[in-house]
């Protein structure tokens with residue numbers, strides 16, 4: 001009955017993909033694990049044998065602080081691109097190109113700042129084989145030891161006690177990205193013919209909105225990317241900590257800043273406090289008018305853009321393997337806004353959310369600096385979902401900020417703007433790629449994967465689908481408690497090693513699959 005429900009959801013949603021599907025994948029396919037078993041019997045032990053080398057490559061990559069959101073670290077992002085190019089070269093990839101994307105558009109402090117290059121390369125060019133493009137990002141989120149890390153964030157620590165690899169980028173996304181290189185190495189050293197032609201597209205701006213990549217993909221669709229049959233992205237996480245998943249949906253992300261400016265320079269609060277209008281005081285009031293403590297977005301017009309939940313969709317969430325306890329464990333707290341699994345998953349996957357991230361220009365360090373900041377920018381983002389329109393949303397956000405500020409009657413000035421936007425994406429999880437990945441999961445993990453959506457965003461996903469006219473599969477490597485974007489980010493060694501096997505097995509199953 002549940003299978004019928006899923007099929008109905010897909011067939012009735014016409015061009016629109018299903019909102020959410022929670023059952024395991026049905027693999028009615030001609031692919032036979034038995035014919036591939038002799039290959040896996042050679043491949044998997046080789047992956048195990050190369051584990052120390054794979055960890056060592058990840059260690060070298062993590063040591064480069066490629067923080068795309070920090071302008072001063074841009075040379076490090078470029079250094080990491082070059083490091084990857086040299087790794088690709090030593091593995092026998094060809095046609096390696098570091099594609100330049102021009103200068104970073106405003107808002108930016110250095111108006112001549114070059115965007116980091118996109119690393120394109122090929123492994124194999126056999127016309128008899130399918131071509132799979134693998135996308136990953138080599139940039140990372142900012143991290144400082146003082147944030148609360150147990151060890152230096154840009155040193156990969158092999159934690160024997162927990163059997164994890166700790167360091168910024170271990171799970172998001174340096175570990176999974178390097179996984180694709182390791183798959184090639186394991187094939188070479190095991191003497192196994194690589195099942196597909198591989199193209200890499202590794203970018204260095206994902207954590208900052210994938211600036212410039214859309215244009216590159218549109219340009220290369222009929223050039224470098226010509227003949228791509230499928231796109232695979234390993235850049236998200238299992239829902240929990242035990243069960244592997246395949247992911248068929250992402251929320252989008254519109255990132256904003258609202259800047260309040262007043263005095264020419266920061267001022268002494270003893271000299272000017274009480275006699276001038278303080279930008280920070282205005283800003284906190286504008287920010288507090290965006291969302292309430294229950295997570296309700298206070299901007300008029302947003303709820304109306306969200307696709308309504310159908311009765312059928314509600315049933316889907318019941319089947320998912322997830323609990324409030326797992327959420328509490330992953331957040332390290334009991335601060336959840338919802339208690340039921342359905343509410344938690346719907347608010348993570350299919351409703352928008354607004355998060356306030358920080359304030360640029362404000363005092364934030366230790367001690368007690370008595371300053372009145374002259375200009376402060378509040379940063380916040382809205383995770384978007386079907387059927388929200390990015391331009392309409394931005395208009396609502398900017399109008400809302402301007403109205404909130406006007407109510408204050410302040411002599412300061414206020415400017416709200418979009419920094420970047422990335423689209424949401426929902427796909428059909430029963431195509432050839434997902435079936436191949438489900439078979440691979442059964443071989444590697446011995447279970448059928450759950451089908452999940454992701455609350456986070458990978459801005460370029462929809463662009464690949466539209467420009468290359470291919471399906472996209474999200475094949476996560478890490479677990480839901482990996483701490484991506486947080487302190488002590490980690491990747492379990494077992495996820496790293498099994499994830500590499502999974503990537504390899506998926507490529508073999510997909511190569512055998514009768515359809516594209």
Ligand SMILES: C[C@H](N)C(=O)N[C@@H](Cc1c[nH]cn1)C(=O)O
Nearest residue numbers: 172206207208209235253456457
């Ligand atoms: C899911 C992916 N690994 C990720 O972390 N994506 C970022 C991308 C982003 C940054 N700004 C806007 N999108 C995320 O979801 O925050």
Ligand SMILES: [Zn+2]
Nearest residue numbers: 172207484485
């Ligand atoms: Zn990330």
Ligand SMILES: [Zn+2]
Nearest residue numbers: 137172173235
């Ligand atoms: Zn990522």
